[in-house]
Amino acid sequence: MAMQDSDPVEEDGAAGQPQRKIIHVDMDAFFASVEQRDNPDLQGKPVAVGGSSGRGVVAAASYEARKFGVRSAMPSVTAKRLCPDLIFVKSRFDAYREASDQIRAIFRHHTDLVEPLSLDEAYLDVTANKLGIASATQVAQMIRQEIRAKTRLTASAGVSYNKFLAKLASDQNKPDGLCVIRPGEGAAFVQTLPIRRFHGVGPRGEEKMARLGIATGADLAAKDPAWLAQNFGSFGEYLYRAARGIDDRPVRANRIRKSVGGERTFSVDRHEPEELRATLADIVDIVWERIERAQARGRTVTLKLKYNDFQLMTRARSLPRNLEGKEEFARISSEILEELLPLPRPIRLMGLTLSNLDRDWEQGEEEVRRRDGKSGQLALF
Structure with missing residues (x-):
C-alpha cells in the first residue's frame, strides 16, 4: 500500500474514545547500517555483523548482503557460501546503543x-502527542527525517490504528519507506x-497451512473459529483476529x-x-550476547523445543x-x-531464556529509565 498524505486515524474508536494512532518504527538493517555509516569503505558492500569462523552466527546483515539470502541468526559459514564477497565485522554494541539512545530521544x-x-x-x-500534531502520518514523517538528520541512518515506519497493522505496515515499503493503513x-x-x-x-507453519489450503490472509479469514481451534489450538484465536486486522493491545511504556x-x-x-547439540551451542552464543548487552543476572535457564507437530x-x-x-x-x-x-520426534524450533532476574537489576533498570527519561522493555536485538 502506498504512502498516504492524509492522516489514517481520524475516526472515533470504541465507546466514543479517540481512535488510536500507532506508529511502528523499524530501523533499516540497524547494526550493519551503523557499521557502514562509521566506515565509508563498507558502504554499498555486503556486510554481516558477527563472527566469521567456527560456530559464528550472523547478528545482522546489510541489504546488499540480504540480496544473496544472508539473514540474521544464520551460521556464518552458510552466509559466506551464499555471498563469497561478504565482509564480516565484529559487533560494537556501544555504538549501536549510542545510536539507539539518540533514536529513543527523538521518540520522546x-x-x-x-x-x-x-x-x-x-x-x-x-x-x-506532545507537539499536538493531528496527523500521525505527519508525525511519522517528522520522526524519520529527524532520525536521518541526527544519526545518518534510515528508518521505515508503519502508521495505523493498532499495533499489529502498524508493524505489518512498517515492513511493507522497506528500506527507508512509510506505509499507512487507515481505519x-x-x-x-x-x-x-x-x-x-x-x-x-x-516456515513449518506456512507448510502446514499450505496443506490445509491456506496461502493468504484471505484464505485464513474464510475459516471459522472452530476450524482454527481444531487445527491450531489456542493459536487459532490469534489467527482469527489477525486475519481481520483486529488487535486491542495498548502501547505499553515502562514495562x-x-x-x-x-x-x-x-x-x-x-x-x-x-545436530541438536551444535544448534544449542549457536543459540547459547546468541542469547548470552543479549544477556551481556542487557547486563542481566538471573537464576533460571529454560530450554524450549517445538516439535514438528507444533507441540511445545x-x-x-x-x-x-x-x-x-x-x-x-x-x-x-x-x-x-x-x-x-x-x-x-524432530523439532522445528529451539530456544533458551534466562529468567528469575535479579530484583536489584530490575530496579536498576527502572532507575536508569527515570534518570534518562526513557522507558520500555529492555532493548534486545
Missing part, C-alpha cells in the same frame, strides 16, 4: 508512550498478504522485562543429537544464586538437552 520528543521492542524498533502511541482498510490489507507475513507463522532469551525456527526439522515443550533448571557466566549458562543448557535425548 513526540510522545512518552513508547514501547521499545529492541534497540532498533519500537511502537509509539501518538494519539495525543476500515485493515482487514482488506491483511487479506492480500502471504500467510508467512503473519507474526508467529514460521520491565522478566527474561532474556532467543530462539530459532528451522527451515528443515532437526532430530539427530549432534519446555524444561527449566533454577539455581539458588545467579549464574556466574556464559560457561555455566552453556553447561546447564546442555545438561537439560542431554536429559531429553534422544528426542521422540
Whole structure:
C-alpha cells in the first residue's frame, strides 16, 4: 500500500474514545547500517555483523548482503557460501546503543508512550502527542527525517490504528519507506498478504497451512473459529483476529522485562543429537550476547523445543544464586538437552531464556529509565 498524505486515524474508536494512532518504527538493517555509516569503505558492500569462523552466527546483515539470502541468526559459514564477497565485522554494541539512545530521544520528543521492542524498533502511541500534531502520518514523517538528520541512518515506519497493522505496515515499503493503513482498510490489507507475513507463522507453519489450503490472509479469514481451534489450538484465536486486522493491545511504556532469551525456527526439522547439540551451542552464543548487552543476572535457564507437530515443550533448571557466566549458562543448557535425548520426534524450533532476574537489576533498570527519561522493555536485538 502506498504512502498516504492524509492522516489514517481520524475516526472515533470504541465507546466514543479517540481512535488510536500507532506508529511502528523499524530501523533499516540497524547494526550493519551503523557499521557502514562509521566506515565509508563498507558502504554499498555486503556486510554481516558477527563472527566469521567456527560456530559464528550472523547478528545482522546489510541489504546488499540480504540480496544473496544472508539473514540474521544464520551460521556464518552458510552466509559466506551464499555471498563469497561478504565482509564480516565484529559487533560494537556501544555504538549501536549510542545510536539507539539518540533514536529513543527523538521518540520522546513526540510522545512518552513508547514501547521499545529492541534497540532498533519500537511502537509509539501518538494519539495525543506532545507537539499536538493531528496527523500521525505527519508525525511519522517528522520522526524519520529527524532520525536521518541526527544519526545518518534510515528508518521505515508503519502508521495505523493498532499495533499489529502498524508493524505489518512498517515492513511493507522497506528500506527507508512509510506505509499507512487507515481505519476500515485493515482487514482488506491483511487479506492480500502471504500467510508467512503473519507474526508467529514460521516456515513449518506456512507448510502446514499450505496443506490445509491456506496461502493468504484471505484464505485464513474464510475459516471459522472452530476450524482454527481444531487445527491450531489456542493459536487459532490469534489467527482469527489477525486475519481481520483486529488487535486491542495498548502501547505499553515502562514495562520491565522478566527474561532474556532467543530462539530459532528451522527451515528443515532437526532430530539427530549432534545436530541438536551444535544448534544449542549457536543459540547459547546468541542469547548470552543479549544477556551481556542487557547486563542481566538471573537464576533460571529454560530450554524450549517445538516439535514438528507444533507441540511445545519446555524444561527449566533454577539455581539458588545467579549464574556466574556464559560457561555455566552453556553447561546447564546442555545438561537439560542431554536429559531429553534422544528426542521422540524432530523439532522445528529451539530456544533458551534466562529468567528469575535479579530484583536489584530490575530496579536498576527502572532507575536508569527515570534518570534518562526513557522507558520500555529492555532493548534486545
